[in-house]
Amino acid sequence: MLLLNCPYCNLSCEETEFQAGGQAHLKRQSVGSSDQEFESYLFARKNPKGVHFERWQHVNGCGKWFHIARSTVTLEIFGSYSAQTLSPPKQIRVNINKKLPEWRWESSK
Amino acid sequence: MKRYSSFAIVREAFRNHSGWKKAWESPIPKKKYDVVIVGAGGHGLATAYYLGKNHGITNVAVLEKGWLGGGNTGRNTTIIRSNYLQDPSAAIYEKSRSLYENLSQDLNYNLMFSPRGVMMLAQTEHEVRGYKRTAMANALQGVPTEYISPEKVKELCPIINISGPRYPVLGALWQARGGTARHDAVAWGYARKCSDMGMHILQQKEVTSIISKNGRIGGVATTGGDILCDKLCIVVAGHSGALAEMGGFRLPLESVALQALVSEPIKPVMDVVVMANTVHGYMSQSDKGEMVIGGGADGYNNYTQRGSFHHIEETVRSLVETFPMISRLKMLRQWGGIVDMTGDRSPIISKTPLENCFINCGWGTGGFKAIPGSGWATAEMVASGEAGPLASPFSLNRFKEGRFIDESVAAGVAH
Ligand SMILES: Cc1cc2nc3c(=O)[nH]c(=O)nc-3n(C[C@H](O)[C@H](O)[C@H](O)COP(=O)(O)OP(=O)(O)OC[C@H]3O[C@@H](n4cnc5c(N)ncnc54)[C@H](O)[C@@H]3O)c2cc1C
Ligand SMILES: [Zn+2]
Numbered sequence: 001m002l003l004l005n006c007p008y009c010n011l012s013c014e015e016t017e018f019q020a021g022g023q024a025h026l027k028r029q030s031v032g033s034s035d036q037e038f039e040s041y042l043f044a045r046k047n048p049k050g051v052h053f054e055r056w057q058h059v060n061g062c063g064k065w066f067h068i069a070r071s072t073v074t075l076e077i078f079g080s081y082s083a084q085t086l087s088p089p090k091q092i093r094v095n096i097n098k099k100l101p102e103w104r105w106e107s108s109k
Numbered sequence: 110m111k112r113y114s115s116f117a118i119v120r121e122a123f124r125n126h127s128g129w130k131k132a133w134e135s136p137i138p139k140k141k142y143d144v145v146i147v148g149a150g151g152h153g154l155a156t157a158y159y160l161g162k163n164h165g166i167t168n169v170a171v172l173e174k175g176w177l178g179g180g181n182t183g184r185n186t187t188i189i190r191s192n193y194l195q196d197p198s199a200a201i202y203e204k205s206r207s208l209y210e211n212l213s214q215d216l217n218y219n220l221m222f223s224p225r226g227v228m229m230l231a232q233t234e235h236e237v238r239g240y241k242r243t244a245m246a247n248a249l250q251g252v253p254t255e256y257i258s259p260e261k262v263k264e265l266c267p268i269i270n271i272s273g274p275r276y277p278v279l280g281a282l283w284q285a286r287g288g289t290a291r292h293d294a295v296a297w298g299y300a301r302k303c304s305d306m307g308m309h310i311l312q313q314k315e316v317t318s319i320i321s322k323n324g325r326i327g328g329v330a331t332t333g334g335d336i337l338c339d340k341l342c343i344v345v346a347g348h349s350g351a352l353a354e355m356g357g358f359r360l361p362l363e364s365v366a367l368q369a370l371v372s373e374p375i376k377p378v379m380d381v382v383v384m385a386n387t388v389h390g391y392m393s394q395s396d397k398g399e400m401v402i403g404g405g406a407d408g409y410n411n412y413t414q415r416g417s418f419h420h421i422e423e424t425v426r427s428l429v430e431t432f433p434m435i436s437r438l439k440m441l442r443q444w445g446g447i448v449d450m451t452g453d454r455s456p457i458i459s460k461t462p463l464e465n466c467f468i469n470c471g472w473g474t475g476g477f478k479a480i481p482g483s484g485w486a487t488a489e490m491v492a493s494g495e496a497g498p499l500a501s502p503f504s505l506n507r508f509k510e511g512r513f514i515d516e517s518v519a520a521g522v523a524h
Contacts, residue, residue, distance in 0.1 A: 001417055001418055001419060002409075002417070015417060015419070016419050019408065020407075020408035020409040022363065023363075035509050035510075036509070038509075039361075039508050039509040040359065042452070042508075043361035043452055043508045044359040044360065044361055044508075045350070045359065045360070045361065045362060045363050046350070046359070047350030047360070047362055047363050047364055047410060048350070048354075048410075049348070049350070049351045049412050052410050054409065054410065070409075072364070072410045072411055072412045072413075073412050073413065074413075075411070075413060075415075
C-alpha cells in the first residue's frame with residue numbers, strides 16, 4: 001500500500017483514498033497539432049523503469065489533482081507537488097538526486 | 110530428441126528413470142544469428158517455434174534475462190477463450206484457441222489443455238446488453254458462444270449464488286470450448302521443440318542495449334556480451350517500454366502490476382471457469398484442487414511484480430458474494446506480474462521505427478490464451494518482413510490513425 005501526501009490537505013493518507021491518473025507534464029495538443037503530436041500526447045508514454053512523474057487525484061478527500069515523483073522500481077515516493085506547474089519543483093529534484101545522483105530531469109516532448 | 114509417450118514412461122520405470130534427457134540445451138552463444146528474440150516467455154518461444162516450423166528459419170536465439178517462462182507466462186491464471194468483440198481480435202484469439210486444441214500432440218508435451226467452458230457473468234443490465242451483442246458478433250465471426258440464462262448458470266456451476274444481494278446473476282456469455290491449460294508446460298513444450306530444431310535458448314542473458322546503424326538493426330548487447338543478428342523481435346511484455354527506450358522509440362504502453370492468488374486445495378467444487386467482470390474477480394479450480402483467483406490490475410506504473418494489498422482484498426470480497434462457500438477458504442499463495450497495457454486493451458504486433466526490428470507486446474492482462482496464435486502471426490511477420498492478415502490490424506500505426514481495436518469491454522476484468 002502506497003502512502004501518499006496530498007499537498008492541498010497536507011495529509012499523508014493511504015493509497016485507497018487516491019486514484020492514479022498516469023504520466024504528468026504532458027503537453028496538451030489542440031487545433032493545429034499534427035497527427036504525430038496527437039499520437040504522442042494521447043498514447044505514447046515514457047513508462048520508465050525508474051523515476052516517474054505522475055498525476056494523482058485525492059478522490060476520497062479534497063478531490064483535487066496533484067503530482068508526485070515516484071520510483072517504479074522501489075515504489076519509493078520522492079514527494080508530491082501542485083499540478084499547476086510545467087516541471088517538478090527544485091525540492092523534488094533534490095530529493096531524487098539524493099538517492100539517484102545520476103538522474104536528470106528531461107521534459108516530455 | 111526422444112519422444113514422450115506412455116511407452117517411454119513404462120520403459121523408464123524399468124530402468125530407474127535413468128534415460129530421460131534434458132528437455133532443452135543450454136548452448137554456448139554464437140556471435141550472430143538470423144533472428145534474435147528477446148524474452149523467453151510464451152510469446153517469444155512460440156514465435157521462435159513457428160519461425161522454424163512454418164518458415165524453416167532455425168538459426169534463432171531466444172534471450173532471457175531470468176529463466177524461461179518466469180515472466181507473466183508462469184504467473185497467469187491460464188484462462189483461454191476467444192469471445193472478444195472486434196473481428197481482428199476474434200480472428201487471432203480463435204486461431205490461438207484452436208491451435209491449443211491440438212498443441213499437446215503438436216509439441217509432444219502434455220499441456221493439460223482443458224476446454225472445460227468459460228462463463229462471463231452478466232450482473233448489470235449494461236452487461237446483459239454487452240454480452241448479447243458479443244454473442245451475436247461471435248456468431249458472425251464463427252466463434253461458437255452463447256448467451257445463457259441464470260438457471261443455466263446455476264446448473265453449470267451450482268456453487269454460484271445467482272440471487273446475490275448486490276449483483277444478482279442476470280445471465281452469462283458462455284464459451285463451451287474455452288478453458289485452461291498448464292502455463293509452465295506451454296513455455297516448456299515450446300522451448301523443448303525449439304531446442305530440438307537447433308535454436309539457442311539463452312537464459313540469464315539480459316539485453317542491456319540495442320545495437321543499430323543508420324536506423325537498421327545490428328544486434329544487442331547483453332550481460333553475456335554482444336550478439337549480432339539480421340532481425341530482432343522484442344517480446345518482453347511488461348518490460349517493452351525499457352526495450353523501446355534502448356531502441357530510441359516510445360510505445361503506447363504502461364506497465365502495471367496484476368495479481369493472482371490460490372487457496373488451499375479442496376475437493377472438486379466447480380468444473381468451469383467463471384469470470385465476474387462487474388465485481389472484478391474470476392475463479393477456476395486447478396487439477397490439484399486449489400481455487401485459482403484473479404482480479405483487477407493496479408492503477409499505477411510499477412516494475413516490482415508486487416501489487417497493492419487492497420486489490421486482493423477487493424477481489425476476494427466480491428468473490429465471496431458470488432461464491433459464498435469460499436468464505437472460509439484459506440489462501441495459500443499470492444503473487445504479481447507486470448503487465449503491459451495499451452489504451453484500447455489490444456496487443457501490438459508490429460514493425461518498429463528501426464528497420465528489421467519487430468515487436469510483440471501489449472497483451473496486458475490477457476495474453477496467455479493468445480500464445481500460439483500470436484507466435485504464429487509474429488513468426489509470419491518476422492519471416493517475411495511484413496505483417497500478415499492476423500497481425501496487420503495490430504500495428505503501431507493504429508494509434509496514429511485512430512484505428513483502435515477497442516476491447517475494453519471484452520477485457521473488462523484482468524485475465
Ligand atoms: C496475475 C496474472 C494473471 C493473468 N491471467 C491470465 C489469464 O487468465 N488468461 C490469459 O490469457 N492471460 C493472463 N495473463 C496475461 C498473460 O500472463 C500474459 O499476457 C502473457 O503471459 C504474456 O506473455 P509474454 O511471453 O509476452 O511475456 P512474459 O511471459 O512476461 O515473457 C517476457 C520475458 O521477457 C523477459 N525479459 C524482459 N526484459 C528482458 C531483457 N531486457 N532481456 C532479456 N529478457 C527480458 C522476461 O524475463 C520474461 O521472461 C495474466 C497475467 C498475470 C500477471
Ligand atoms: Zn487532498
